[in-house]
Amino acid sequence: MLRNLLLVTFMAMPVGGLAYHYGPGQDQMLLDDVAVMAARGDQSARDENWGDAVESYDAALKDLPAGHLPVQQRLKLARAKAAMLDSKLPAATNDLANLVEELQNTGADQHPELLRESREALANAQFYMTWLLRLEGKQREEWEPQIEASRQTFRLLAEDAIERGDAKQQQRSSEDLEAAVKLARLDIEDLQGLPLPSE
Numbered sequence: 001m002l003r004n005l006l007l008v009t010f011m012a013m014p015v016g017g018l019a020y021h022y023g024p025g026q027d028q029m030l031l032d033d034v035a036v037m038a039a040r041g042d043q044s045a046r047d048e049n050w051g052d053a054v055e056s057y058d059a060a061l062k063d064l065p066a067g068h069l070p071v072q073q074r075l076k077l078a079r080a081k082a083a084m085l086d087s088k089l090p091a092a093t094n095d096l097a098n099l100v101e102e103l104q105n106t107g108a109d110q111h112p113e114l115l116r117e118s119r120e121a122l123a124n125a126q127f128y129m130t131w132l133l134r135l136e137g138k139q140r141e142e143w144e145p146q147i148e149a150s151r152q153t154f155r156l157l158a159e160d161a162i163e164r165g166d167a168k169q170q171q172r173s174s175e176d177l178e179a180a181v182k183l184a185r186l187d188i189e190d191l192q193g194l195p196l197p198s199e
Contacts, residue, residue: 050086
């Protein structure tokens, strides 16, 4: 009797392995591929190969199975940051605005650090967009909403940092807020004489 039970169990093991491989195992294989692509994107970003980083993050997002929202959101943030530095500022700004809205609607309390990081990236993107729009000679009505949104976000981040006791973040956000206020007030002649800011 025991011998028959062991024989049946032994024979059922390959079936269980196949069931896992073609069921949940497929998701795990995809997640392994996503991890490889994300690591490749991270390395490209460290090497300042922004275009390669964007491509790797895009590939990771494409292969990511459904049901992994925090991973997807983290990849979207990394891709948008890389795109911003790859001269794709308008698209990156739009992607970051969508990501911040998505995070606010999907339980920001679960991933507050990701929301803070996304807000900061969006505020920076809006700051740079304002700078470029002003240099292009666009009218105030076109660039002012960008810098106002940036200013409000930097203020929000500074206040949040004070509440959390994060002195480093508070100082950085306060300095960014001051820079946003100055950018809105600068005469175009003074702005044209300044070097473009970097991330």
